[in-house]
Amino acid sequence: MMMRTLLISLLALCASLDARPTNLVFIMIDDAGVGDFGCYGGEHIPTPNVDRMAAEGMRFTNDYSGSAVCAPTRCVLMTGKHPGHGVRRANQSLKGLLPLPDSDFTVAESLKEAGYATGGFGKWGLGNPGTPGVPEKQGFDLFYGYYDQVHAHDYYPDHLIRNSEKVPLPGNTGGKQETYTHTLIAEETFKFIREHKDEPFFVYACWTPPHGKYVIPDASAFDKKPWTQMVKNYAAMVALMDHDTGRLLDLLKELGIEKDTLVIFTSDNGPNPPFVKPLDSAGGLRGVKRDLHEGGIRAPFVAWWPGTVKAGSESDLLCGHLDWFATCAEIAGSKPPELKDGISLLPELTGKGELSKREAMYWEIYEGPGPFQQAVRMGDWKGYRQGTKDTLTLFDLSKDPAEKDDVASEHPDVVKRIEAIMKREHVPSPNYKALEGPKRRKKK
Ligand SMILES: [Ca+2]
Structure with missing residues (x-):
């Protein structure tokens, strides 16, 4: 009997030594409201994949965006500093576009130091080529997509950027619209996961729909809806994000690494005004994007980590994008953020260990109402x-x-x-x- 117990302990020890570090995937779509998703009460846009993710994982009901607009949210996410401490506190500033300085320590730098492969796909918005804020100087091995946030408004531009180099898109020159950028950005995301399946990776899927120009190759699924074409296109863009989130989860299963991967699905800030009435995108909350009332900052936040996060669970913990860095650092055993503005969500996700106490969450922004x-x-x-x-x-x-x-x-x-x-x-x-x-x- 003693021998048997000893053997079991030895096997458990080997298994834990053998366990690979957890991969970290953060899917953050752009300008979708909490009310756009079925698992948050949305009734207008089918989101079967995000709903499935919630059914197989944990749905957070008190999660907040880093800010009420794109760039400061991304700054909060990358640095773990709230907007009263961070460099980027609005999309613009007294000095124009502010890149992340060298001195800011990012979650990607922390994970790279810990041996993770780090890839970002979509919209960066924290530094254009030639500045210290570019993603490849902020911890990313690869960043593919848009560096400039205004460039990201266009789904048929004549180029994208890969590690500060222009990648021409000949299908979009001379007014042609043959190459929808999200298609390429999704493919690059999946390619990176395939290429790095045997090592720990951090994937920052900062996908751009449903933000910017409301265009999509096919919105026919919503043809019969009593909405304007713009609202139909927006709905189709949300549906596409849902579809590609499902493809990402399926890819992890296909590669057999789903139990080694924490995936988060969220949005960077609240919805835009045209979608509040027809789609209830703000979920009945006050305010929209740019507003620090709930409608501007309350975010969908679903965590999926089969075998570790309990299927169908729910959390009303007060938390947000602010907490991603501290969470990653605890999971990876890597260097934590410079400031303790965020807390690690790992105890909430696993039901083990003790959460840090949080008195309150704070936001400030220099635009909006x-x-x-x-x-x-x-x-x-x-x-x-x-x-x-x-x-x-x-x-x-x-x-x-x-x-x-x-x-x-x-x-x-x-x-x-x-x-x-x-x-x-x-x-x-x-x-x-x-x-x-x-x-x-x-x-x-
Ligand atoms: Ca946004």
């Missing part, structure tokens, strides 16, 4: 203001998820705590002007 917005989520409370001296508005999301009823005057203690968090977390940046802002509202 006001020139400067700040928001804090603390427990069920959501504080929001425009300008550092603006009156704080306060919402109890447990009763009022759509932020309709400002209860600030009834909870002066909570208001004080949230104002203190806003003051503490906002570290002024020479690249942005934090306006004091108007006193917009009269107290009730």
Whole structure:
């Protein structure tokens, strides 16, 4: 009996020594709202693959985007710093497009140091060729797609970029529209996974639909819907992202590495206004892209890791894109982010170990409904203001998820705590002007 126990322990030890490091795949599509997905209550666009991913994995119901627009979200994701600490706090700045500086340590650099192959596919937005912010100087072995965020508006450009080099797309010259870029970007994503199946890899699938120009080769699945062509195209773009997410999961299974791979599916910020009414893309929440109300920053977030993340599970943990770096660092045993703004989600994903305590999450942004917005989520409370001296508005999301009823005057203690968090977390940046802002509202 003793021998048998010893043998089993030895086998378990060998298995754990044998276990390969977990691959990390982060699929982040662009400008899709939380209400676009069936598993989040969406009723207009079929998303069977993301829904399947949730059924086989964990669906997060309190997950937030890094920011309410593209570039600062990507900055949060890469650096693990919230927007009151990061370099990129809006798409533009007082100094134009800001690249990530050399001094910023990224999740890709951390994973590369730990021996991961690192590939990014889609839209970068944190540094154009010739700047220190280019992905291949920020930890990526390969980045294929768009470096410039405005370039990424075009699905039929005459070139894409691979490690700062132009890749011509002759099918799109002289007004031709033969090569839809996402098709190439998806193929490159899958090719990278195949090529690196035998070593640990980090794949950042920052796919561009349904953002930018609303164009897609085939939207016929939605022909009969009572929507404008633009809304039909948008729906088809979301459906394509769902389809390709399914292809990615199937590829991992085909390669037999699905149990060694954590896949996240999310979106970078809330939806654009034209899709709120016909598709309920904001899921009934207040605000859209660029707004720090819930509709601008609440994100779909589904984690899939067969055999490790419990199938069909749900988490209401307050978390976000901010936590990806710390999560990866714990999984890979690699160097963590410079600042402790994020927490590792690994204990939540596995049900083992202890989560770090989180008092609140903080956002700031220098565009949108006001020139400067700040928001804090603390427990069920959501504080929001425009300008550092603006009156704080306060919402109890447990009763009022759509932020309709400002209860600030009834909870002066909570208001004080949230104002203190806003003051503490906002570290002024020479690249942005934090306006004091108007006193917009009269107290009730
Ligand atoms: Ca976006």
